[in-house]
Amino acid sequence: MTTETQSLAPVPEQNSVPVSLRRKLRLGEGLLEAILFVVGFLTIFVTVSIVVVLGDQALLFFNDPQVGFREFFLTTQWQPSIGQFGIWALVSATLTTSAIAMLVALPLGLSSAIYLSEYASPRARSVLKPILEVLAGIPTVVYGYFALLFVTPLLRNLIGTENLGVYNMLSAGVVMGIMILPLIASMSEDALSAVPNSLREAAYAMGATPFEASIQVIVPAALSGIGAAIIVGLSRAVGETMIVAVASGATSKFTFNPLEAAETMTAHIARISGGDLSYNTIDYNSLFAIALVLFVVTLALNLFSQWIVSRFREQYE
Amino acid sequence: MQTETPQYAIETRNLSIFYGPFEAVKDVDLKIEKGKITAIIGPSGCGKSTLLRAFNRMNDFVPTSHVNGEILMHGINLYSKEIDPVEVRRRIGMVFQKPNPFPKSIYENIAWGARINGFKGNMDELVEQSLRGAALWDEVKDKLKESAYALSGGQQQRLCIARTIAIQPEIILMDEPASALDPISTLRIEELMQELKQNYTIIIVTHNMQQAARVSDFTAMMMLFGETRSGTVIEYDKTDIIFTRPGDKRTEDYVTGRFG
Numbered sequence: 100m101t102t103e104t105q106s107l108a109p110v111p112e113q114n115s116v117p118v119s120l121r122r123k124l125r126l127g128e129g130l131l132e133a134i135l136f137v138v139g140f141l142t143i144f145v146t147v148s149i150v151v152v153l154g155d156q157a158l159l160f161f162n163d164p165q166v167g168f169r170e171f172f173l174t175t176q177w178q179p180s181i182g183q184f185g186i187w188a189l190v191s192a193t194l195t196t197s198a199i200a201m202l203v204a205l206p207l208g209l210s211s212a213i214y215l216s217e218y219a220s221p222r223a224r225s226v227l228k229p230i231l232e233v234l235a236g237i238p239t240v241v242y243g244y245f246a247l248l249f250v251t252p253l254l255r256n257l258i259g260t261e262n263l264g265v266y267n268m269l270s271a272g273v274v275m276g277i278m279i280l281p282l283i284a285s286m287s288e289d290a291l292s293a294v295p296n297s298l299r300e301a302a303y304a305m306g307a308t309p310f311e312a313s314i315q316v317i318v319p320a321a322l323s324g325i326g327a328a329i330i331v332g333l334s335r336a337v338g339e340t341m342i343v344a345v346a347s348g349a350t351s352k353f354t355f356n357p358l359e360a361a362e363t364m365t366a367h368i369a370r371i372s373g374g375d376l377s378y379n380t381i382d383y384n385s386l387f388a389i390a391l392v393l394f395v396v397t398l399a400l401n402l403f404s405q406w407i408v409s410r411f412r413e414q415y416e
Numbered sequence: 417m418q419t420e421t422p423q424y425a426i427e428t429r430n431l432s433i434f435y436g437p438f439e440a441v442k443d444v445d446l447k448i449e450k451g452k453i454t455a456i457i458g459p460s461g462c463g464k465s466t467l468l469r470a471f472n473r474m475n476d477f478v479p480t481s482h483v484n485g486e487i488l489m490h491g492i493n494l495y496s497k498e499i500d501p502v503e504v505r506r507r508i509g510m511v512f513q514k515p516n517p518f519p520k521s522i523y524e525n526i527a528w529g530a531r532i533n534g535f536k537g538n539m540d541e542l543v544e545q546s547l548r549g550a551a552l553w554d555e556v557k558d559k560l561k562e563s564a565y566a567l568s569g570g571q572q573q574r575l576c577i578a579r580t581i582a583i584q585p586e587i588i589l590m591d592e593p594a595s596a597l598d599p600i601s602t603l604r605i606e607e608l609m610q611e612l613k614q615n616y617t618i619i620i621v622t623h624n625m626q627q628a629a630r631v632s633d634f635t636a637m638m639m640l641f642g643e644t645r646s647g648t649v650i651e652y653d654k655t656d657i658i659f660t661r662p663g664d665k666r667t668e669d670y671v672t673g674r675f676g
Contacts, residue, residue: 220479297516301576304474305529306506306583315528320519413519 153394156387163381171388175353177367179382186392188351192361193396196272196343197336199357203276204332208283209318209325215284216291217313228288235281243345246274251346258358266348266360275342279332286331290324291317319413326408330401337397340365364393423450425587425617426471426508430485432646433463433470435478440466442646443485446636448587453609453618455628455655458638459670463647464621467638468589471619472508473501489586506533509580513592515572517564517579522547522556525564526579533583542582550578551608570601577608581616588612590620594627606631625671629659637667 161168166184174185211231215224251270255263263269294317302312318325348360349370362370368386376383426448433441441463448454456464466475473494475481486493494504518525526543535542543560547553552574556567564575573593580588590609594602609618609631622628628635635658637651651664662668 295516297512297514298518300474300477300510300512301516301518303477304472304505304510304512305579306502306533307529308502308532311532315532316518 150394153387153391156384157391159379160381160384160388163384165381166385177351177362179371179385182381184385184388185353186389188353189362189364189367189389190392190396191353191355192268192343192347192351193337193363193365193393195355195357195361196268196275196339196347196363197333197400199269199272200275200279200336200339201329201333203273204280204283204336205329207276208280208328208332209287211280211284212287212291212325213313213318215288217309217317228285231281231284235285237278239278239339239341240345242274242278243342246270246342246346250274263358264348264360266346267358268343268347268361269357271343271345271347272357274346275336275339278339278342279335282335283328283332286328287321287325290321290328293324294320319411322408322412326404326412329408330404333400333404334397337393337400338365340369344369364389364396368393424448425450425489426619427488428485429488431467431470431487432484433466433475434480434482434484436480439644439646441470442641442644442648444649446649446652448617448619449634450617451613451615452633453613453620453631454634454636455632456619456621456636456638457623457625457628457670458647459640460623461647462638462640464638465591466647468591468619468621469510471587471589472505472510474505474510476501506583507585508587508589509583509585510589511573511576511580511591511593514596515569515576517567517572517575519563519565521561522564522567522575523560525575526582529579529583535583546578546582547575549581549612550574551604551611552578568601570597570604573597573601573605574608577605577612581612585616587617587619590618592621592623595623602627625659625673629655629671635659637662637664637670639666639670 160166161171165182171184171186174183175187175191176183176185177188215228215231219227247265247270250273251263251265251267254267254270254273255265298316298320299312302316307316343363344366347363347366349362349366350360351367352359352361354361368389371382372386376386424447426446428444428446431441431444431446432439444467446454456467458464469475470483471487471494475483483495487495489504489507492499518528520528523543526546527539530539530542544553544557547556552571555571556575559566564572567575573596577588577593594605597605606627609620612618613633620628620632632655635653635655636649637658638647639650640646641648651658651662651667653663658667659671662671668674
């Protein structure tokens with residue numbers, strides 16, 4: 100037996116073939132690593148630079164004797180022409196339009212994601228998903244005029260022209276919701292489809308209906324991906340400029356009433372920076388302060404949604 | 417000796433299962449006895465799992481699949497139009513090859529199925545009873561709130577059995593339930609099956625012939641069928657007959673390991 104095994108698996112004689120285990124110089128590997136490092140570093144560098152520039156310029160604004168932290172954060176009037184810089188007038192409009200957008204996009208986006216992933220036949224999905232993704236490619240200026248020229252008149256008919264002006268946050272928010280809907284639907288659908296089929300089978304084998312399986316097993320299992328979709332959607336809503344610039348008005352006003360017109364942080368920056376501004380004036384520097392606040396608001400909302408999602412997430416492996 | 421009036425838990429008549437135009441399983445006539453363990457054995461790709469999944473209509477999720485013939489339970493064809501597949505799956509539970517607990521707590525894994533099936537009684541009691549039934553209670557009683565994913569593979573599989581018996585099906589289908597487990601976990605599952613058959617009818621698909629010989633009362637031998645590559649049951653009898661004096665030469669070759 101033993102001799103047979105030996106003859107079947109011959110061991111190469113030692114020293115007969117020189118086996119080289121020495122380190123080889125692999126130039127391509129090293130080069131690639133260097134390139135990847137530089138590119139990765141650049142991304143971080145650019146982000147950090149933006150924050151530094153924002154902070155630096157914003158500091159000029161806060162050091163100006165005409166304004167101070169207190170006025171900036173504690174008053175609610177934004178009228179640069181008469182020296183009023185209360186950021187809340189702009190923040191309120193950003194929060195209101197973003198909230199309306201999420202109110203529209205989240206239920207509709209999640210529902211269509213669940214339909215596409217759990218109910219639609221493979222054929223229906225292969226048609227519907229690309230269409231959804233095309234929607235995400237429409238330029239936002241188109242959405243802006245869609246809001247102003249189609250949705251606003253429609254809403255004014257419904258609610259009454261005396262209650263709703265030509266410029267209002269409701270219409271802008273709704274259309275912004277339509278804009279981020281395909282994003283949320285598509286990303287959530289990816290997350291739902293990534294849930295292992297074994298979980299689906301487990302739920303159905305327990306006598307679950309498709310609705311019970313989707314809502315109680317598959318959606319909770321996909322929640323981290325759905326959370327990412329919500330965060331990306333929310334960030335786009337807060338940062339969206341064109342729709343609000345066109346449809347929600349150019350007068351800053353501290354209000355959370357969606358029927359009123361009010362200017363968001365982004366729309367204000369876009370409008371003011373379009374006009375004549377000389378370097379290092381208070382108007383000019385105020386833009387950087389707004390941008391910094393916008394940055395902080397986005398970051399805070401992201402952290403908040405991450406925290407919400409982590410509380411309800413169910414992890415599979 | 418039992419009285420010779422066998423009761424059938426489930427019965428197939430001329431059952432053929434198709435994926436699109438392909439006939440995966442052809443002309444199966446099986447009478448599965450109540451309160452017994454029936455093993456389905458045969459080479460890979462011969463349609464064992466397809467047949468098993470036909471019993472609780474899991475093949476419905478394969479869009480192109482359809483069935484000819486009948487599967488009868490209490491004399492009712494499970495594939496007739498007025499049958500609700502959700503109700504079928506509630507009566508015929510299933511344990512899969514790879515343990516697939518829900519990403520929830522151990523407690524919730526069992527409570528969820530009971531809840532969606534309208535269980536109104538004492539949930540704590542049901543969870544304990546089901547875990548005891550699956551010989552898992554002593555190992556998990558102090559960590560019911562922990563994730564099911566913290567358990568070992570063998571424990572996860574017993575949890576899957578526990579959640580299945582929590583909804584009190586009549587039949588439990590097992591699709592190679594121990595193939596992903598180590599020998600000790602496998603042994604525990606096999607012992608558990610012997611206890612479960614007091615209350616349930618079990619149908620098990622297995623690649624492992626020793627396992628079929630050890631645990632089952634009846635064995636169905638499946639084989640691919642000539643040119644069409646359809647699988648069918650070539651012999652079905654008491655397990656000791658299949659393994660000692662099979663009637664079919666192909667069965668004999670297969671169970672003795674001489675299959676080419």
